[in-house]
Amino acid sequence: MNKSSCFKLALYAVAVALLLVGCKKAGGESKPADVDYYTCTMHPSVRSQDPHGKCPICGMDLVPVKKKSAMAIPSAETNTETPGEFVVPVERQQQIGVTYTTVRKQPLHETIRTVGLVTSDKERRWEYVPRVEGYIQKLFVFSPGELVESNAPVLTIYSPELFTAQKEFVDVLQMRASAQSNNSASVLNSADELLTSAKERLRLWNITDGQISNLEKTQKPQEYLTLFSPFKGVVEEIGVDQGRKVMAGDRVVEIADLSVVWVWAQFYQDDVATLSNGLPVTITTSAYPGEKFGGKISIIDPFIDNATRTVRVRIDVQNPNFKLRPDMYADVELSIDSGEGLAVPADAVLPTGLHNIAFVDKGGGKLEPRFLELGREYDGFYEVKSGLKEDDRVVTSANFLIDAEAQVQGALKSW
Numbered sequence: 085m086n087k088s089s090c091f092k093l094a095l096y097a098v099a100v101a102l103l104l105v106g107c108k109k110a111g112g113e114s115k116p117a118d119v120d121y122y123t124c125t126m127h128p129s130v131r132s133q134d135p136h137g138k139c140p141i142c143g144m145d146l147v148p149v150k151k152k153s154a155m156a157i158p159s160a161e162t163n164t165e166t167p168g169e170f171v172v173p174v175e176r177q178q179q180i181g182v183t184y185t186t187v188r189k190q191p192l193h194e195t196i197r198t199v200g201l202v203t204s205d206k207e208r209r210w211e212y213v214p215r216v217e218g219y220i221q222k223l224f225v226f227s228p229g230e231l232v233e234s235n236a237p238v239l240t241i242y243s244p245e246l247f248t249a250q251k252e253f254v255d256v257l258q259m260r261a262s263a264q265s266n267n268s269a270s271v272l273n274s275a276d277e278l279l280t281s282a283k284e285r286l287r288l289w290n291i292t293d294g295q296i297s298n299l300e301k302t303q304k305p306q307e308y309l310t311l312f313s314p315f316k317g318v319v320e321e322i323g324v325d326q327g328r329k330v331m332a333g334d335r336v337v338e339i340a341d342l343s344v345v346w347v348w349a350q351f352y353q354d355d356v357a358t359l360s361n362g363l364p365v366t367i368t369t370s371a372y373p374g375e376k377f378g379g380k381i382s383i384i385d386p387f388i389d390n391a392t393r394t395v396r397v398r399i400d401v402q403n404p405n406f407k408l409r410p411d412m413y414a415d416v417e418l419s420i421d422s423g424e425g426l427a428v429p430a431d432a433v434l435p436t437g438l439h440n441i442a443f444v445d446k447g448g449g450k451l452e453p454r455f456l457e458l459g460r461e462y463d464g465f466y467e468v469k470s471g472l473k474e475d476d477r478v479v480t481s482a483n484f485l486i487d488a489e490a491q492v493q494g495a496l497k498s499w
Contacts, residue, residue: 187428
């Protein structure tokens with residue numbers, strides 16, 4: 085080998101050595117110490133040590149995967165995970181359709197809608213039930229649906245027992261009058277006791293105080309007893325005809341006052357905490373489109389229905405024109421106003437079972453997972469108890485893809 089060849093060979097060896105040293109320095113400087121390798125979020129099987137590499141499958145930029153010592157680890161004191169920041173390039177966010185919203189304070193208003201069934205008010209419903217045997221001498225109402233005014237006659241009943249009781253009452257009145265004229269104290273005391281007992285028996289047989297007073301004045305027993313409606317109402321049912329014999333306990337006529345009705349509605353158990361007696365409720369029905377009826381919650385059933393997981397609620401509704409009718413379906417709307425509070429859109433919250441997570445924009449493609457403590461949901465927004473502050477920018481779409489990026493980069497370990 086001549087001198088020229090030896091010189092060329094030595095020069096080549098020096099050049100190779102310098103090239104290797106330069107590559108090692110370049111690689112050491114470009115790869116951070118806490119990065120284990122680089123991978124593709126869409127193809128996690130790809131692993132590379134090149135920080136500027138691209139995925140050989142889809143051509144996307146590779147993202148760093150930190151070493152285990154740099155990943156988020158559970159806190160020793162709280163035994164909960166402390167999430168860390170991760171990077172999703174802005175171009176990549178645009179590709180997967182990431183959008184943001186700003187966390188603000190706003191009115192916490194919620195509208196709960198359900199259905200209900202109209203029923204008559206049991207406190208305003210009266211059944212005529214004879215307490216003695218007798219005969220219906222005359223009916224003043226003949227069909228369900230008839231309107232009956234207050235103190236209007238409903239029926240006349242004949243009963244030999246009632247006639248006998250009235251006659252005995254008159255006899256006691258005459259005996260007391262005779263005792264008073266003869267100044268017989270013992271007979272007068274006995275007559276007063278008998279008179280009190282006779283009045284009570286007449287009352288128990290549905291004879292009113294007014295009718296008893298009239299009998300006391302006229303002292304003429306009536307063969308027929310007329311029963312009057314205690315309120316303005318609607319005939320709900322008629323169980324007899326004129327002339328028919330009735331026995332004690334038979335249902336004769338039923339009248340319902342529909343000026344106030346009940347609406348029984350069902351609410352899911354998640355809404356129980358918002359219900360309280362006296363809460364105003366709006367009632368609507370398809371029979372009267374656009375018309376609203378005001379009501380208030382009066383009773384909340386303490387028992388949950390085992391099949392539907394709902395609780396029954398009674399709503400008292402004013403119904404002066406008798407528009408709402410028993411067994412009519414109704415739509416129930418309950419508005420809850422809880423003041424003002426920090427709220428985040430429901431789309432920004434990623435429920436994982438273990439946590440509720442939101443991803444906060446830190447600028448320049450950096451994102452930070454936050455564990456949230458949430459309150460109730462108000463018309464598409466959750467009340468935020470902790471985890472976010474006002475003016476934070478949070479991801480509202482593509483949350484699952486962002487979460488995948490966080491998982492790959494080690495910002496989140498548990499769900």
